[in-house]
Amino acid sequence: xxxxxxxxxxxxDDHSLFRxxxxxxxxxxxxRFTIIAQASHGQxxxxxxxxxxxxxxxxxxxxxxxxxGHATTxxxxxxxxxxxxxxxxxxDDESSLIRLLRAGVNGFLSKDVEPEELxxxxxxxxxxxxxxxxxxxxxxxxxxxDPKEGKIPELSDQEVKFLELACTELTYKExxxxxxxxxxxxxxxxxxxxxxxxVKSRIGLVLFAIRNHFISLD
Numbered sequence: 001x002x003x004x005x006x007x008x009x010x011x012x013d014d015h016s017l018f019r020x021x022x023x024x025x026x027x028x029x030x031x032r033f034t035i036i037a038q039a040s041h042g043q044x045x046x047x048x049x050x051x052x053x054x055x056x057x058x059x060x061x062x063x064x065x066x067x068x069g070h071a072t073t074x075x076x077x078x079x080x081x082x083x084x085x086x087x088x089x090x091x092d093d094e095s096s097l098i099r100l101l102r103a104g105v106n107g108f109l110s111k112d113v114e115p116e117e118l119x120x121x122x123x124x125x126x127x128x129x130x131x132x133x134x135x136x137x138x139x140x141x142x143x144x145x146d147p148k149e150g151k152i153p154e155l156s157d158q159e160v161k162f163l164e165l166a167c168t169e170l171t172y173k174e175x176x177x178x179x180x181x182x183x184x185x186x187x188x189x190x191x192x193x194x195x196x197x198x199v200k201s202r203i204g205l206v207l208f209a210i211r212n213h214f215i216s217l218d
Contacts, residue, residue, distance in 0.1 A: 007126050010037040010053065012045045012072070013061040013088070018111075022059065029119045041065055042072030049080060057084030057125055061111075062091065062100070070103050077104035084125040088113075094202045095169045101206055102167070102215075107131030152212050153196045160214065162189045167206045167215045 009026060013019040019038060026033050037053050039045035041064045058076070062069035073085050087100055087108040100108055106125045109118065124131035155163065158179070165175045176186040194200065197208050209215045 005032070006034050007032050007057065007122060008034050008036045008055045009122065010039065010045060010048070010055040010058040011035060012039045012042065012058055012064070014040050014064040016040070025115060025118070026059070026122070029115050030122070033122060042067030042069065042075075045072065046075060055083065057086060057106075057122070059086050059088060059122070062087055062089035070099060073100070073103040073105055084129070086121055086125050086131065097203055098167065098206050099169060101203065101210075159189060159193060162186065163193065163205060163209050163214055166190075166202055167209050
C-alpha cells in the first residue's frame, strides 16, 4: 500500500550547510523518507537523472546559480513529467507563485517551514500530486490535476482577456493599462470573477484558467 512505500527523494540546494541540514531533517521526520541524491544546482541534478537516478520527487531550491529552480522545473516537467517537484522559496508574492505554477511545480514551501509541514508536503506530493499553502487550496489543485466534467461559467470577452492577463506577472495596475481601463474597473472584474469562479485569490484564477485551457503551462 502507498502508505507503507518508501519515498525516494532528491534534495537540490546550492547552500551546502542548508542542504545537509535539510537532508538530515527529512530523514529524521519520517522513516518512509529516503534521500537518494543531493545536488548543488539544477544542472547537476539533471545530469544525475540522465545517469539513471530515479527519485519519486525532488525538493528544489528556487534561487540557485547556473540553473535555478524555475528553469529546472520547466525541463523536468518536459522530460520527467511524473517526477514530483516541491519548491523551496522565500518568495511568496503572487507574481512569483504564478510563475512557479505555470512552470508546473507540484507544490511550494517557505525555506523556514516547520518540520511537520515539510513532512505533510512530501507525503501530499507523493500521494496526491500536489501540496500548496492556503493561497492554493487542495480543492482547486485537485480539480486542476483531476478535472471532472462540469459547466464552465460563461465569461465575456473582456473577462477572458482579464483572466489571461491575470495569469501573467503583470500587476493589476499594469493590467488596467493594457486593457485601457481604469483600476476601479479592473477591481470590478477581479471581484466578479472571484464570485463567478468561486475562487478567493489571483492564484485561484490561474488554476481555473489552466484547468479550463484558457492558458497552458509553459
